[in-house]
Amino acid sequence: MNQVYQITDFMAQGGEVLWLLFATCLLLWFLILERAIFLRFVWPRRAEKVVSAWQARIDRDSWRARRIREALVSENSMALHAGIPLIKVLVVLCPLLGLLGTVVGMVGVFEVIAVSGNDDAQAMASGIYRATIPTMAGLVVALTGIYFTVRLRQLADRAASKLQGRLVLEVAA
Amino acid sequence: MRITLLIALLILVAPAYAQIDNLDALLRSVEEQQQEQRQLNQQREREFLADKQRQQQLLIEARRDFERQQQENQPLLQVTEANAREIERLEQELASVVEDMGDISSGFREFAGDFSAVLQESMLTAQLPARSAQLRELADATTQVTIEEIQSLWLLVQEEMTKAGKVTRFPAEIVETSGATVPAEVLRVGVFTAWAGGLFLRYVPETGELLALSQQPPARYRTAAADFGKQTTPQMMAIDPTRGSLLGVMTYTPDLRDRIEQGGTIGLIIIGLGVFGALLTLWRLAALTLLTRKIRKQLDNIDTPVADNPLGRVLMSVSEVADQEEELLQLKLDEAVLAEMPAIERGNGLIKLFAAISPLLGLLGTVTGMILTFQAISLFGTGDPKLMAGGISQALMTTVFGLVVAIPLLFGHSVVAYLSRGMIQRLDEQCAGVLARHAEQQDG
Numbered sequence: 001m002n003q004v005y006q007i008t009d010f011m012a013q014g015g016e017v018l019w020l021l022f023a024t025c026l027l028l029w030f031l032i033l034e035r036a037i038f039l040r041f042v043w044p045r046r047a048e049k050v051v052s053a054w055q056a057r058i059d060r061d062s063w064r065a066r067r068i069r070e071a072l073v074s075e076n077s078m079a080l081h082a083g084i085p086l087i088k089v090l091v092v093l094c095p096l097l098g099l100l101g102t103v104v105g106m107v108g109v110f111e112v113i114a115v116s117g118n119d120d121a122q123a124m125a126s127g128i129y130r131a132t133i134p135t136m137a138g139l140v141v142a143l144t145g146i147y148f149t150v151r152l153r154q155l156a157d158r159a160a161s162k163l164q165g166r167l168v169l170e171v172a173a
Numbered sequence: 174m175r176i177t178l179l180i181a182l183l184i185l186v187a188p189a190y191a192q193i194d195n196l197d198a199l200l201r202s203v204e205e206q207q208q209e210q211r212q213l214n215q216q217r218e219r220e221f222l223a224d225k226q227r228q229q230q231l232l233i234e235a236r237r238d239f240e241r242q243q244q245e246n247q248p249l250l251q252v253t254e255a256n257a258r259e260i261e262r263l264e265q266e267l268a269s270v271v272e273d274m275g276d277i278s279s280g281f282r283e284f285a286g287d288f289s290a291v292l293q294e295s296m297l298t299a300q301l302p303a304r305s306a307q308l309r310e311l312a313d314a315t316t317q318v319t320i321e322e323i324q325s326l327w328l329l330v331q332e333e334m335t336k337a338g339k340v341t342r343f344p345a346e347i348v349e350t351s352g353a354t355v356p357a358e359v360l361r362v363g364v365f366t367a368w369a370g371g372l373f374l375r376y377v378p379e380t381g382e383l384l385a386l387s388q389q390p391p392a393r394y395r396t397a398a399a400d401f402g403k404q405t406t407p408q409m410m411a412i413d414p415t416r417g418s419l420l421g422v423m424t425y426t427p428d429l430r431d432r433i434e435q436g437g438t439i440g441l442i443i444i445g446l447g448v449f450g451a452l453l454t455l456w457r458l459a460a461l462t463l464l465t466r467k468i469r470k471q472l473d474n475i476d477t478p479v480a481d482n483p484l485g486r487v488l489m490s491v492s493e494v495a496d497q498e499e500e501l502l503q504l505k506l507d508e509a510v511l512a513e514m515p516a517i518e519r520g521n522g523l524i525k526l527f528a529a530i531s532p533l534l535g536l537l538g539t540v541t542g543m544i545l546t547f548q549a550i551s552l553f554g555t556g557d558p559k560l561m562a563g564g565i566s567q568a569l570m571t572t573v574f575g576l577v578v579a580i581p582l583l584f585g586h587s588v589v590a591y592l593s594r595g596m597i598q599r600l601d602e603q604c605a606g607v608l609a610r611h612a613e614q615q616d617g
Contacts, residue, residue, distance in 0.1 A: 063499040064609035071606020078595060089587035093580055100576040107569045114562035115425050123422075 013126065014133035015108075017101030021134060024097060025141045028090040031083050032148045039155050043080065047163055050076060054167045061169055073164045080156040087152065091145040098138020105130030278318040285312035285326055292329070296364045296376040296416065297336055299383050300343045304329060337364045347374060347383045359383060360401060366412040366420075371399030375417050388424045435563075436570040439538035443531050443571065447578030450527035454585035457520045461592040464517070468596070475611045483513040483596070487604050503605065510600045517593045524589060528582035535575020542568025 011018050050072060059065050108127030116123055289308045292298055298305055311326055345359045347369050357369040367374040367383060373390055374383040389395055394411040401410065413419045433440060467482035478488035490509035494502050545564030553560050 059613075064613060067605035067609040068613075069606075071603040071610075074598060074602035074606075078598060085587060085591045089584060093584060096576060096580050096583070100573065100580065103569055103572045103576065107566065107573065110562060110565045110569060111425075111427070114559050114566070115422055 010133070013129040014137065015101060015104055015130040017097060017104055017130075017134045018137060021094065021097045021101070021137050021141060024090055024094060028087060028094075028141065028145050031087045031090070032145065032152065035083055035087070035152045035156075036148075039080070039152070039159065043159060046076070046079075047159070047166070050163065051166045066169065069167050069169065072167060073160065076163055077156075077160040080160050081153070084149065084153050084156060087145065088149045091142050091149050094138045094142035094145065095135075096138070098135040098142075101134020101138070102131045105132070105134070274317060281318045281323065281326070282312055282314070288312075288326070288330060292333060293381075294378045294416070295333060295337065296361060296367060297333060298378075298381055299345055299359075299367070299376055300336075300341070300361065301332075302381060304332075305381075339363070345369075345383060347385055349385050350387045360398070362410070362412050365414060365416055368398040368401070371395045373398065373420055375420050386420055386424060388428070390420070390423065432570055432573075435566040436538065436574055437541075437567050439534055439541065439571050440567070440574050443534045443538070443574040443578055446527050446531055446534070447574070447582070450524055450531075450578065450582045451585070453520050453527075454524050454582065454589060457524070457589045458585070458592070461517070461589065461596065464596065465592070468599070472607065475607060483517065483600055484604065484607075486513065487600060488608070491608065502608075506605055506608075507601075510597070510604065513600060514597055517596050521586065521590050521593060524582055524586040528579050528586055531578035531582065532572075532575040535572040535579075538571020538575070539568040542566070542571065 011022070014021075054060070054069070054072065057065065060069075105127050108130055109124050110127075112120065112123045112127060285308060289305065289312050292305055292308055307325070308329055311322055314322070340360070340362050342358055342360050344356060346354050347357045347359065348354050359367050359369045359374065361367045367376065369383070369385070372385045373395070375386050376382075377384050390411065397411060427435065433444065436443070464482060467479075468484045471479060471482050471484045471488070475488065478492065479485040480489060487506065487509040491502055491505045494505055542564045545567060546561045547564075549560045549564055555561075
């Protein structure tokens with residue numbers, strides 16, 4: 001219960017933007033996890049299936065075969081890369097959301113100044129919280145996500161080229 | 174006059190001359206008379222002397238008496254003096270007591286006056302409106318203070334103190350935002366905050382009314398207030414420790430319309446861009462989803478290409494080409510895919526442009542807002558921050574709008590670009606594969 005209060009307090013200090021950031025963070029991590037699970041558990045089996053289906057073909061050299069191979073590689077590469085551009089854009093959005101929160105907080109600070117003058121630091125404090133916390137949170141979320149975007153893309157590229165290598169073009173015996 | 178006296182003397186002397194026969198007799202008689210006279214005088218002298226002695230005696234007695242009396246007087250005199258001193262002391266005491274009483278009295282009135290102000294400010298007065306009149310009576314009286322008055326003030330202070338520490342419900346009239354006065358059950362937390370039906374109230378000391386705030390705090394505080402007392406578990410409570418000033422200030426916080434107005438023309442341009450961009454994004458999303466569905470349908474029956482989707486059109490373009498003419502087929506396919514691309518990617522660039530422009534416009538608004546601010550400073554100086562607030566709020570609000578527009582547009586562009594790129598990739602790289610697979614299936 002106490003932790004819940006701590007979280008809601010933190011969120012209240014950071015303002016509504018923090019919730020947006022929280023949702024972005026959740027989506028980002030959901031996508032990252034989905035990709036990780038796909039690459040780790042789903043992909044190897046699928047690759048095996050594709051390779052064995054290719055090996056089962058008699059014709060592995062004709063124009064048709066080449067086109068089919070191309071299509072297979074393309075399909076699977078797309079499946080491997082699915083969601084990665086979204087992860088990337090979410091990582092880019094996080095600092096922007098933080099910036100938005102900061103500006104909203106500054107609006108709050110200036111509103112306090114407009115109402116009560118600039119001598120009441122206590123009244124300005126909530127705006128300042130609102131200005132600093134989202135930036136920090138946005139940067140934290142972006143920093144945790146940025147590694148995975150690079151790593152996941154690398155893994156997907158590697159898996160795709162590996163698949164391409166395994167789909168060998170050869171003249172039927 | 175003198176003649177009358179002479180005549181009278183002659184008349185008196187005349188008989189004496191008549192009685193006296195001779196001188197001897199006269200002498201004798203004179204001697205006798207003298208003798209008689211002397212004896213008489215002696216006797217008188219004795220009598221006088223005796224009298225004198227007696228007087229002397231009396232004087233002594235009187236003196237003695239006086240002295241005795243004097244001695245008897247002595248202690249009484251001391252008593253008198255002591256009494257006089259006592260009287261003086263008592264009079265001084267009385268004076269000081271009267272002075273003290275005056276001090277107490279004026280102190281009491283002063284305190285009653287101060288407390289009257291405190292009471293007027295206190296939210297409790299909304300619950301107990303009769304108190305302030307009673308207190309004003311105490312404060313305004315000019316007579317010496319009485320024990321009853323002191324006790325009643327004490328009671329009031331005690332009451333304020335005790336009731337200020339309590340959470341109570343009481344029926345009262347509240348003024349709604351529309352201005353109508355309605356009876357309601359008010360929940361009061363100390364002298365800090367009051368609610369009626371989940372609405373935060375503000376106590377207005379000038380009129381003694383409870384006013385429903387036009388700008389209510391966030392909903393979670395209101396639901397907490399509405400639920401208060403219904404649950405037994407600990408729950409969140411929101412009180413205003415400044416006794417209503419914070420809630421009062423909150424009514425000054427601008428709503429969405431005020432904020433849009435603060436953004437000025439540039440703000441409106443950004444919002445317009447944002448709305449247009451959002452509509453464009455939604456249109457592209459819908460169109461791409463529809464196309465994806467149609468392509469999927471087309472994939473299920475490749476034999477009958479339909480012209481309402483890119484895949485169908487691409488398949489149609491190569492339908493006359495024989496399977497064996499590989500190069501021609503490839504050429505036709507590439508050509509057809511290239512022709513489809515603009516339709517699929519339509520709007521992407523514009524969405525991206527909007528996403529890029531809106532923060533720049535926000536920056537522009539910030540700069541113009543700062544110009545306004547510095548104009549205000551050059552005219553009025555930095556003394557009044559409120560004069561600068563207009564420019565600053567424009568500066569900040571346009572930045573906010575810029576970001577608020579840019580973030581969803583960026584996200585939307587990413588999704589749209591992802592979908593369209595995927596679709597083109599499918600057409601480009603997989604169309605030939607689909608054809609080849611289909612031909613293989615037909616060949617058996």
